[in-house]
Amino acid sequence: MDRSSSLRENPDVGPADLVRELVKIPSPSGEEAAVAEYLASWLEQRGLEAHREGRNVWISKGEGKTLLLCSHLDTVPVGDGWTKPPLEALKEGEKIWGRGANDAKASVAAMASVVAEMKPPAGARLVFAATCEEETGRPGGLPDLLPSLGKIDAAIVGEPTGLAPVIAQKGLLALEVVVSGKQAHAARPEEGENAIQRAASAILSLEALRFERTHPALGVPTAVPTVIKGGDRRNTIPARVELSIDVRTTPSYEPSELRDLVARALGPHAQVTVRSERIRAVDTDPAHPIVRAAVAATDGAATRGSPTVSDWAFLRGIPAVKLGPGESRRSHTADEFVLEGEVERGVAVYRRVVEEFFAGKTSH
Numbered sequence: 395m396d397r398s399s400s401l402r403e404n405p406d407v408g409p410a411d412l413v414r415e416l417v418k419i420p421s422p423s424g425e426e427a428a429v430a431e432y433l434a435s436w437l438e439q440r441g442l443e444a445h446r447e448g449r450n451v452w453i454s455k456g457e458g459k460t461l462l463l464c465s466h467l468d469t470v471p472v473g474d475g476w477t478k479p480p481l482e483a484l485k486e487g488e489k490i491w492g493r494g495a496n497d498a499k500a501s502v503a504a505m506a507s508v509v510a511e512m513k514p515p516a517g518a519r520l521v522f523a524a525t526c527e528e529e530t531g532r533p534g535g536l537p538d539l540l541p542s543l544g545k546i547d548a549a550i551v552g553e554p555t556g557l558a559p560v561i562a563q564k565g566l567l568a569l570e571v572v573v574s575g576k577q578a579h580a581a582r583p584e585e586g587e588n589a590i591q592r593a594a595s596a597i598l599s600l601e602a603l604r605f606e607r608t609h610p611a612l613g614v615p616t617a618v619p620t621v622i623k624g625g626d627r628r629n630t631i632p633a634r635v636e637l638s639i640d641v642r643t644t645p646s647y648e649p650s651e652l653r654d655l656v657a658r659a660l661g662p663h664a665q666v667t668v669r670s671e672r673i674r675a676v677d678t679d680p681a682h683p684i685v686r687a688a689v690a691a692t693d694g695a696a697t698r699g700s701p702t703v704s705d706w707a708f709l710r711g712i713p714a715v716k717l718g719p720g721e722s723r724r725s726h727t728a729d730e731f732v733l734e735g736e737v738e739r740g741v742a743v744y745r746r747v748v749e750e751f752f753a754g755k756t757s758h
């Protein structure tokens with residue numbers, strides 16, 4: 395189908411219609427080119443200069459103090475268990491069904507609608523970026539696009555938060571553990587050291603680990619075993635067990651401190667290595683103007699923390715709030731949906747965030 399010609403016949407696509415158009419173009423991570431193309435023509439049709447960089451789309455309006463609105467174009471794969479068509483954007487009453495409707499095409503559509511209609515005041519610049527590879531963290535997404543966007547003073551990260559301002563987000567520290575023992579014949583267990591039994595007590599000690607520092611929005615970190623592999627033969631005392639430990643971090647600890655705490659809890663037979671510490675925990679001062687703008691825009695909604703990661707982790711210290719239409723628990727599930735009213739409220743909230751931030755009503 396020629397999407398740009400169908401767009402020309404339908405120039406007044408509203409935000410909920412735009413969500414549906416975006417859902418109809420499948421965009422699992424790595425395959426965002428077609429949806430990026432569609433969004434770029436949608437923006438160009440509204441007189442904006444849409445920049446394409448890889449499978450990202452961005453626009454910039456005005457000059458000066460800069461607010462970035464960003465969200466992602468990619469989705470997780472459709473997966474199993476759907477009772478609704480996942481890529482038709484079926485509308486039933488208020489519900490728009492489909493993969494990516496909630497995470498995060500509703501945010502993309504609401505942000506695009508706001509930047510299309512708003513003109514930043516003198517001394518202000520509004521940037522909108524719709525990026526790829528958010529769900530995988532592979533190269534090519536926001537971290538690589540960021541240098542092209544120029545200096546950014548604050549950002550809104552569009553993710554389904556029920557339009558509650560999220561001011562802190564946990565990070566991810568991935569640890570790999572090898573628990574060592576000594577091989578022996580299973581008939582003479584006393585001659586070996588059983589790595590499975592050692593791993594079992596190490597896991598129980600990890601479960602007993604308590605973190606002392608509590609973050610005001612995120613609470614304490616978590617550290618849980620997610621993969622275990624060990625043993626070769628049914629009649630041999632195993633000498634090696636491998637574990638993966640998933641640690642969700644908070645800004646109250648350096649990742650290296652958490653690695654050490656986990657290693658100490660696991661005990662002397664466990665060797666711990668860091669597989670990834672790229673996704674850092676982030677938070678924004680509740681008194682920062684971007685938080686105040688988000689709170690004002692949501693009529694004083696309570697701020698909170700979020701355990702799930704997003705591209706916010708890659709904003710390199712830019713003060714940010716995660717905020718968007720839809721609900722996090724619907725993401726990555728079968729029968730994902732977003733409500734038309736949520737999208738419309740998303741537009742109203744983003745519009746007000748921009749107004750409040752640039753009005754300086756929220757000065758520090």
Ligand SMILES: [Zn+2]
Nearest residue numbers: 466497498553
């Ligand atoms: Zn998302």
